[in-house]
Amino acid sequence: MLRVVSARCAAAGLGRPRAVYSIRRPVCLSVSPHSGLADEKLHVRVQGLSPSEPVTLRAVVVDEQGCLFDSCAHYAADSCGTVDVQRDAAVGGDYTGVLPMGLLWSLSPSVMEKPYQRLRKRSVHKAPMVVELLVHKGHTGPKALPGGVLAKTRLERLFMAPGVRRVRLREGAVRGSLFLPPGEGSYPAVIDMFGDEGGLVEYRSSLLASRGIASLALPYFAFEDLPPAMTEFHLEYFEEAANFLSRHPKTRGSVVGVIGSGKGADLALSMITYLPQVVAAVSISGCCANTAAPLNYKDVTIPALTYNMSRVQILETAVFNVSEALDDPLDPANLDCLIPVEKAQGSFMFIVGEDDLNWKSSVYAKVAMSRLQDNGKNNYEVLSYPGAGHQIDPPCSPFCPVAMDRVLGVPILGGGDLKAHCQAQEDSWQKIQDFFSVHLK
Template sequence: MLRAVSRGRTRLPCVRAALRRVCLSVSPQSGLADEQLHVRVRGLSAGAPVTLRAVAADEDGCLYDSCAHYEADSGGAVDLRRDAAVGGDYTGVLPMGLLWSLSPAVMERPYHRLEKKGVHKSPQQVEVLLHEGHRDPKALPGPPLAKARLQRQFVAPGVRRIRLREGAVRGSLFLPPGVDSFPGVIDMFGDEGGLVEYRSSLLASRGIASLALPYFAFEDLPPAMTEFHLEYFEEAVNFLSRHPKIRGSGVGVIGTGKGADLALSMITYLPQVVAAVSISGCCANTAAPLNYKDFTIPALSYNMSRVRISEAAVFDVSEALDDPLDPANSRCLIPVEKAQGSFMFIVGEDDRNWKSSVYAKAAVSRLQENGKNNYDLLSYPGAGHRIDPPCSPFCPVAVDRVLGVPILGGGELKAHCQAQEDSWQKIQDFFHEHLK
């Protein structure tokens, strides 16, 4: 008798779901990771409070989740493209809010970024679940009324990934499908080091051949940023520009953080580079001296005494870098006015990693003072430091690989993620325009 009652209770949520014919749909169920989702619920009672959750895991098995509270309309439906979240991890009409707000689950270490590493191995799996009532984001959610699984692909069908060991150059070349030739781009990130492929794979999925280029902490490359030699990056440029699948006589480069000031140095000194996108970068050489032929650009110094630490042990390093506009640091500045190519500067006005908005405006002023108009400046209010391809989770604080501590990146969820969406298409348009 007791066992029969127990079994009946465990079946009740499923019975209720069946009687109401609750349906949770997410489309596309399988699509590129930069595509918008459409999440809808039907079959609820009018005005019913519900919680939608998203759950994903990285390659190490660490869990990330998000949740938002909604109320069904008079027809018993919820549509994330139309309806506002009334609580949870975000509020307002944010169709992609469940993906934008994915963060480490309660039992996981905080301040880690959900970042796809093995882009060619498998898609990112995400489960979306529907629960009755407005559930506390930190509480156990209980059994779902409905659920849906989706796959976020980082490599479109037909895209080829070629692991590169060409002379001193290491990395991965992603080629779009088809028999045509394509614009070619070198893609670099910041002080996390290693091989970062997800932006290159998505660029190739959108018709731009991309070489994901590591420059330290990978295979036989230097283990740390002690000095840079522009000849290494020149060798990568020569390889890409000579590749039979690359069209035109020049290539582009895109970089984030330290990769951004390397991008500026490449377009300044390497004539084969004709287009450069700097994301959250500096107008001066940073981290380590940059050597090329018979000259060296010294690096701006960091003063760790200017670092502030919050009560939550989050490090604010926004004032740590020496001022590149101080005349004493003029030798560190990258002479971008010498470049013959075109620039795109992308910055968040709430970047708390460093003052990338100030640095971009300084580079633009330097171009203007020399009669140049070869630039676009995309400056986003409310956006923080790491401006990634769209649908990437917002991570205002992230553990730094070098320092091993959580670093404040700044930004606000909606503004930051909208900046990611807006800049992504403009990046593609920029390269298609200048790499003809």
Template sequence: MWRRVTARVWGVSLQYFGGPTTYPFGRVSLRGHNRRGVVTVSVAPAAGLADQPARISVWGLMPLQEVTLRALATNEQGSLFDSCAHYQADKQGEVDLSKDASKGGDYVGLEPMGLFWSLSPASMEKPYQRLEPMNVKKEPMKVEMSVHRGYSQPGAIPGEVLARTSVERWFSLPEVRKIRLKEGVVRGSLFLPPGDGPFPGVIDMFGDEGGLIEFRSSLLATHGFAALSLPYFNFEDLPKVMEDFHLEYFEEAARFLLRHPKVKGPGIGVVGTGKGAELASSMMTFLPEVVAAVCISGCSSITASALHYGKLTLPGLCFNMSRVSISENGVFDIYEALDDPMDPANSCCRIPIEKADGHFLFVVGEDDRNWKSSSYAEIATECLRQHGKDNYKLLSYLGAGHRINPSFSPVCLIALDRVLGVPILGGGEHRAHAHAQEHSWGKILEFLHFHLR
């Protein structure tokens, strides 16, 4: 069992359905003039997948010159996100983020992708927004990289621009097909990799914000999975708010995916975050169609809303709002709000995962402040152990918070709740959380390929 992971791997090659994909290593830059000559900044590839690494380098600087590298991006609502880091050129007047450490700014140390994962709302924007794409097929996330003279602090006016370039971060390949799904009562988006297939099938779900969230499903399709992004409330004609759930809805989605001519059986996988992880565990427990479940920051019991399946009902653990604290800057800490799943009075809420025959991958951050996901994973794995099961792995990351997304996703440790409209503390430390995202995403893909092959 994997208890804690600290490994870091930077040289990841892009693979999807068994073959490599290459992107053009273009350099599109605005060159500025230094006393030494022309300064150039390059990001390679200039267009690539959002979960793949890019190499950022600068040349033409003065020997040992101090500069600030800055990244700028906007979300689909037009809000600006930025990040910055301080670097010192070598004796040849060059900076290479794959070899050189940041001396300050939004992060310090050797972080080749730090300018991407440290993107956060600019000082003039509403804080605590998340930089996550809503329309993954329409256009990429466009990031502008610039080099400025001297060290400028986050939020301050940067120095003179010496060079500038732009980069595109795609969440889908052009050849990936997106099919908007309206099959019986099931809603969502199905992403199909290029080629004839058949491909392993995966259902992808997020948490209690509801709606249709596609960026992870589209990335799964680039790695060879037929991925169904499955909303379960607050989308089209689904319930507007989170009510009691009926597992038959998720069963119908699983059966639809297995019937699809591009999907190979005999079983499918499920990936879920938060409430989605809880539902993924339930699907693994009760649905024979599901043979692999990735449970990210989930609970070992049903929470808030009851789960029904036929004559079976699992009531939800209650949230006690009297245990919520609010900081001076208005951030809600709900860490203690959920009732204790280990209280004997709450045993009826527990998901009986010992009945599952498939394989679990639990992914948690040990500094999750949204709820006690690390403890919940321990409860789940201990239950499996007590029943003589070894059908699980646990990835537990020191310093990581709640929302563990694919590699290089901007880290958001406090996020606006899309239902309540208030900032919720997710916990974690930026650098540790970024490392957890990078390592866990590779392990998630490896787990799904192995158990769905």
């Protein structure tokens, strides 16, 4: 076009014209909140694009081990040159549709990293998790080299609200971390446990304390001087933790709650069954029977429901499906493994994903409920989520349908659909807090 104008000008004797270029206004990427708790939703907007311009939004996180996680989604600007992730649908990338938190939900190990690693915060009391958001030209797939960067920003995801205190605990035999909400008041108190990954896992406890619930992150093996493996359990250890928490000057009254995921969930059921100071239990993707190793308490021993590895399926992707491996708790030979939840005087909340492929947590919750109903009890509520998988974490946690198993050392299928699973995390989180607030008076 410039050549044509030059020729016309020359013919008219006007000389060579100046080149006229359109000046593009800078692209602006805004995120709110720029620094906030890790369970808070984000509002992401891009402005200054051309109408209908295609762009790729990317999120990048480097975890504390140096592993790179990323995600991407394709968008097209509206007639005003704006992309609003709360309003607009992604048309490709790691997800499609209107998913305001999709960039965080779909974070997974980068192509150069070992697959099946989980992004989780290990040192909640140190630096926040930093997420870099970028806007790239055009639509590029997850494994392709992205286009040029039009805008970028960094945001912080905090796991401890200002004023929350973390106290490392070595009280008698009990180990762990106690998280106390800010202020001088007394707070409802819970014990928080995870599954067979072992060690000290703090991110849920720190977020509970940030929401006003004192929480003791309680390891029970593979930490400091605790047993290195799950060979047997003694409920007296958990009783000592409950006694400590119920007597703490910052906690409310003389009762506590307990929340557990996986193996931690059946331990939670055992605690509320046998320990009178435990009056509220949240079981997340748990079993109605004692698993992994025998559980002893005074003169009672509950044998462990065992795994039959011959029932494990190895998929074409070399991922292991262990959903059928655990023995049937209702088999007459296994009835002694069932936890007698009908003896509990407290209240239960069962949270399950109906697409849990780690084990049949939905079935196990129904077994526990039947025992309660058969004994005339209605002290329970159930949150059952279609399309959700095994690891139901606080909201905004990335979806991890396959994860490396600490014990087996192989990738294990957890199940679930991205949108349904992450919506279950959002819905259950507030209901967990409400449950404890009601029952820990």
